[in-house]
Amino acid sequence: MHTLLETHLPTLKQASDACRTRAQWSGFKESPSTRLHGEEAPAAGKRAFESLLGQPFELELPGVTGHLGEEVSPYTREPLGIDYPVADPEISCRAGLEAMRSWRRLDPDQRAALCIEMLRALESVCFESTHATMHTAGQSYMMGFVGSGANALDRGLEAVVYAHRALTDLPGHAVWRKAFGKTDVALEKRYHFVPRGLALVICCASFPTWNAYPSIMANLMTGNAAIVKPHPGGILPMAIAVREMRRVLAANGLDPNMVLLAVDTRDEPVAQRYLERGEVAIVDFTGSQRFGSWLEQNLGNKRIYTETSGVNSIVIESTDNLDGMLDAVAHSLCLFSAQMCTSPQNIHIPAGGVETDQGRIGPADLALALAGRVDARVGNPAQAAGLCGALQAQNTVELLARLADRAADVGELLRAPEPYAHPEYPNARTATPLIIATERPGQDVLKEEHFGPVSFVITHADPDSALASAAATAATRGAIATHVYSVDNDYLDAAEQSFVDAGASLTCNLTGPMPLNFAAAYSDMHVTGLNPAGNACLTDLAFVADRFRIVQCRWPQGTRTTT
Amino acid sequence: MHTLLETHLPTLKQASDACRTRAQWSGFKESPSTRLHGEEAPAAGKRAFESLLGQPFELELPGVTGHLGEEVSPYTREPLGIDYPVADPEISCRAGLEAMRSWRRLDPDQRAALCIEMLRALESVCFESTHATMHTAGQSYMMGFVGSGANALDRGLEAVVYAHRALTDLPGHAVWRKAFGKTDVALEKRYHFVPRGLALVICCASFPTWNAYPSIMANLMTGNAAIVKPHPGGILPMAIAVREMRRVLAANGLDPNMVLLAVDTRDEPVAQRYLERGEVAIVDFTGSQRFGSWLEQNLGNKRIYTETSGVNSIVIESTDNLDGMLDAVAHSLCLFSAQMCTSPQNIHIPAGGVETDQGRIGPADLALALAGRVDARVGNPAQAAGLCGALQAQNTVELLARLADRAADVGELLRAPEPYAHPEYPNARTATPLIIATERPGQDVLKEEHFGPVSFVITHADPDSALASAAATAATRGAIATHVYSVDNDYLDAAEQSFVDAGASLTCNLTGPMPLNFAAAYSDMHVTGLNPAGNACLTDLAFVADRFRIVQCRWPQGTRTTT
CATH class of the missing domain: 3.40.309.10 (Aldehyde Dehydrogenase; Chain A, domain 2)
Structure with a gap:
């Protein structure tokens, strides 16, 4: 962990500075050039993608009850032939809650270091992920690499910054003294940052990583386990992400069930089965305005963050x-x-x-x-x-x-x-x-x-x-x-x-080489939350500040031996 | 305005530091002692209260359609005999929205200075307010002065701190440069902090100011006009607060309708008429768990902040x-x-x-x-x-x-x-x-x-x-x-x-002169939001960060002359 902190906290600092100044910065390689990645990387990534086709996807999850997969490449119109493990919602939720208990002991710096390690792991499979995005979303190679890769990772890092900021807004511990009449009262206070519960991250088919990475990072930072529910037509990019994140968690001695996967088909959608569960306290949704609005209106006991669509x-x-x-x-x-x-x-x-x-x-x-x-x-x-x-x-x-x-x-x-x-x-x-x-x-x-x-x-x-x-x-x-x-x-x-x-x-008056569509991490505010195109912004303080709550414990100073 | 900034920004800084360290601090006089207030103040405040009895309450509001009042003193069991102006909800809302347009041009420092000026105005009528609280809530003189006075004002100031922090998390303006291929793109960006809409602040009967002051302050800071809806049995303390806040707004050349009053009776409650209106975007509620939970569950298109009750x-x-x-x-x-x-x-x-x-x-x-x-x-x-x-x-x-x-x-x-x-x-x-x-x-x-x-x-x-x-x-x-x-x-x-x-x-293990009930502004977190006793904390980042949204405007650098 010490090495992770040393490696990644400078990145956190740079990203945080960029969020304050809103000037240009990126924490990831924004080009697929072999000068940045080496001669072998693009071909190796493509091979890694191809080796996934026609196979069960290798991912251990708790409560697996079967397998499914119905993705079809928009480029070949052939089924990808990949089967993903299906997890029982109840077992999956129980595993997520259990993982949250061990994750709790990590302080904000440690969480940030682990989250950035996960983003780096995702960067290390960027070519594999690019082909996965191409053959599910239909994105071009360049967009798959840059937009769904580096830019999405930057959005993820941006969410880490904001969550870290919210979590460090209070000290973990304080001493408070006040005179009541002639008596001095001195209390120690400890502030616990308590996650709300499980977060269901519902992804869209055409651009899943760009919204899912910040949502997952916002949830992990604030202590909520993320159950990633990809669109049935675009599972692979998210399955790869879940695989890599779980790998990082396990490699660092943490419970991998902080990140879970919930796959389904168009005919048998699974989201509702998770939404019915009280322990699912947060929903991050990207998709249709109709379903997003339904979530906003009908799930008053959960925190709902939506990005839907509009008429630009x-x-x-x-x-x-x-x-x-x-x-x-x-x-x-x-x-x-x-x-x-x-x-x-x-x-x-x-x-x-x-x-x-x-x-x-x-x-x-x-x-x-x-x-x-x-x-x-x-x-x-x-x-x-x-x-x-x-x-x-x-x-x-x-x-x-x-x-x-x-x-x-x-x-x-x-x-x-x-x-x-x-x-x-x-x-x-x-x-x-x-x-x-x-x-x-x-x-x-x-x-x-x-x-x-x-x-x-x-x-x-x-x-x-x-x-x-x-x-x-x-x-x-x-x-x-x-x-x-x-x-x-x-x-x-x-x-x-x-x-x-x-x-x-x-x-x-935008002309020139920057596409009108381009939204820069650390600088542009994406979705205002003020019209029907969604209720949340990726990413700002409001996106993170209510994903956890603060519980305090106070006692007369010096009367307790605590760890 | 310059004088207000000079006078009050040091207070903001001290309060902000207290919120960071969570050490003891107060911005207000916590005792009714005449050594602090002068020999005349307590009696003058009592006379001011008495002069209100049996009279129409002097308050100009837009859209007044009548008068009402049914308060009875828990001490005398006599009606207070005060009639308050009743405003038409539609006219009231229109006036609030109109006031928000001029309030918008104030930057976070200016808003904070005005809010603190309002809190000081409330402090200047602290004895009048104490008697108003006594004869509606039934509080003792000391509790009316300290708990409903200084401590409540401190909570209000704490909300100012958090809102100011959230509003200044981003710069108002930024320059962003990035090379696209061989071309440098430079954009100027302006970030608008846009309020959500009108806020209905529903107060409880027994301790109205302690929750209402922070709610009103959080709303004003983030640009939302506050419509204060007191409990029919406890109008007077809030009517005095509204009167003082409107006086400060008008004295500073601002539209007083940033703070409005909506009174009602037990038999003809008015809250629902405001809740039905789309322009009411925020509800701050203190009261029963039943109504609080109904608000949380059923008003998915509004932001709901509740403090209700529980079994301690x-x-x-x-x-x-x-x-x-x-x-x-x-x-x-x-x-x-x-x-x-x-x-x-x-x-x-x-x-x-x-x-x-x-x-x-x-x-x-x-x-x-x-x-x-x-x-x-x-x-x-x-x-x-x-x-x-x-x-x-x-x-x-x-x-x-x-x-x-x-x-x-x-x-x-x-x-x-x-x-x-x-x-x-x-x-x-x-x-x-x-x-x-x-x-x-x-x-x-x-x-x-x-x-x-x-x-x-x-x-x-x-x-x-x-x-x-x-x-x-x-x-x-x-x-x-x-x-x-x-x-x-x-x-x-x-x-x-x-x-x-x-x-x-x-x-x-709390013993000694500090009451078990005491919750210190700037130090104690009040209500966690994790159990049925409410969904919000007075006061933290989550209490303020989603009351406004950010809308950006960007353009090629140097191509626009803007103010």
Whole structure:
């Protein structure tokens, strides 16, 4: 343990400083380059992934009653053929509670060191995990490595920072003296940091690690055992994570059951069986707004942290960089086939057109230009593969077909969602962006989230109504990332105030190589908790401070021999 | 504002340091002595109180539709005759939301300075407030001054500290730079601290200020307007507080509607009308476990912070100071007629008796000795008046009669709850403690809270079962303050672990002048949130961190002129 502390506490300090300054920092290797990882690592990671296929997944868990697995690769459309151990919920919960008892004796520094050791273990299998993410979520290789790897690990470390901060806000022990009349009273006080109970971490299919790592870390730091419940279509990345975390726990003489796995199938979901149990005190949920909202409304005796989804908007009023703006927006419409919680859907423009460095451009021309930029990005299959990846779910293919069919009801079909030919995986489930233009902003279809590469270019009477519509949708339907383009300072100020009121974070005039979707650990606040897109932020003090409680014990000073 | 900052920020710093060290500190005058307040202050405060009687209460509120008031003094049993303005909930909420818009521009330091100015204003009317508390809650003069005055103000300041800490955890503004490929991206980021909405602060009848001050302060600091909903039987102390806070807001050019008042009667309660409104995002509740639990379970879309009640236990295994222990316990059974959330109810002792510095004493003798110490405390009416005060509610009189009548069903009536003759108020609603001894620990009546001067001396087979029973009651029925007396280190360790598991704070072997009930601001953690006695702690990071959310706005560095 001493070595772990020496190795990892400097990292904790650096990460904590970054959280305070909100300046750029990363604790992990953000590129898959062999210069960082060595020549062998990428191929070895791929082989490790391949060796898992068609096999029972090797993971010892308490209370195993059978095996299951129904994952299908979005790239090959073949079953992965991996069976995972199924644990009995009651035995699993009992094992988690038991593990919490031994974990309790660790102080915040020790917990942080162990958590960072786990994150390092996850980094050591980053290539294996990348392929696991690709063949379950459909992410591209680069996104699987960076977004689901290094960036997700940074989010995990960020949660360690905040939990450590909350746990060290009080001393463990204090002496208190006060005169009552003529008598001095001196008391010793000990503060116990008591976890709430078990935490069920429910993961999404398309980007599981990015939310699950911080949730697991927040729970472990605050003493709650984490029961990881992956999406039935995306078990493997989380099974690998659970395997590595349990390995670190065991290697350090700790009960591995601080991290457990609960797998299920679409036909026989298991979450409810855990939610019914009183010892499950915390739920971390990433997924649909419907289920997230149900959890928030109906489980008043548990702490619920949700990140769901929303309808993200881009409002375009004017720009001094038309090409840069079109490129940035087109990139974001393609990136991971817009299967990200930060992907934009609604592009709001004024009927009078947009003033740009290339002159005023009308709504129809702007929409066409945008579609053209998308075409340019997906015309080359290799480029499309790197940018769009594959569609995680068959549902999304069907959604695209339905929306394309009824495009004329909504407005004008600007761009049809054709599959592209993936150069490496001929059977890959792919689609390029569907874009529909409309001059009728009031339609209900525009207020719904359409998960996948779907966007609407919506023409409004004027810039103010464009902004008001985007903000109203954010407030009522949720939004995680919104954007505005304007060279008018007053318009930007109004946009900032409108989106603050709607509880949606805003990015202004972003062009250049940083994707619109990018959210930086230690700097960007992700999900505000103020609109239906979720009730929690990854990661802030509120994300951690109520996962544990403080119980005190006090006694007259010097009257007790305690350890 | 500059002067306010200069005056009050040093106080904030001292209070913050106390919260970190948990050492003794107070920001307010903890004694009513004229040496601290001047010769005139006590009498002037009493006159101020008397001038309120039989009059409409002077308070301008938005949307007043009428007046009401039905308070009756527990000391005189006469109506106070004060009518308070009734505000229309919709207009009241609209006014609160409007006030929040101007409050927003204040930074955390400015908010803290204003909040401390409000606390100082409350201190300046401390004698008026003391009499208001006496004649609604039934507290004695000293308790009304210290417990409901200085100590409550300290709790309010403690909430200011934690909220300030949470609000300053992030900078308001940051610059972030990162290379994407060969391009450097530099973004400015602004973090908005956005309140959740309106907060309804529902107060209890017997000790309103102690919980309401921290709740109001936590809400104001985080930007949420506070709608104070006093108990219909205890409006006056909160109306005075609202009047003073609004006066400070107005005097500093701020919208006074950051603090509003919602009064009602027992027959026509108004809380539900506020709870139905979506803009009421936070509820701070002090009161019954039943309503608190209903709020927790059924208002999943609001943030609920509760302090309710529980069954507090004292476990006596052994002592090296029998006289000190008996005095301490007897004092606590009498203090404010045990109408405090920290009052003990169940006294658990082993059948084999208790080893003491005066030899082993059997359960029957111990119970009799305890009853004798109570007798000694309440035999002198002047002493009884200072210690017991009056019974807040007529219900309590009836409860005592019912329990005394059926004492033989439970065990043996050790001490009957006789009224004592209050020397100043002959009509005062008073009662001395009811004590029942029993050898049957399993009875349901022992697992319920009986609000008022009711206690049971419960004999168990052995010390371990005494402890187990007390801890089980705490876990399942809630407990806020528990006590153990033992000279055996191992027993103390076991007790500490048992109560930690039950989520109840523990005090060991307390004797001497500090009352068992005393909870020190900046040092003691009050309510753990781990058992049915409430879900929140006054005050910690969790009490404040989720009352506001963070919305960010980012833009390429240098591209925007912002204020």
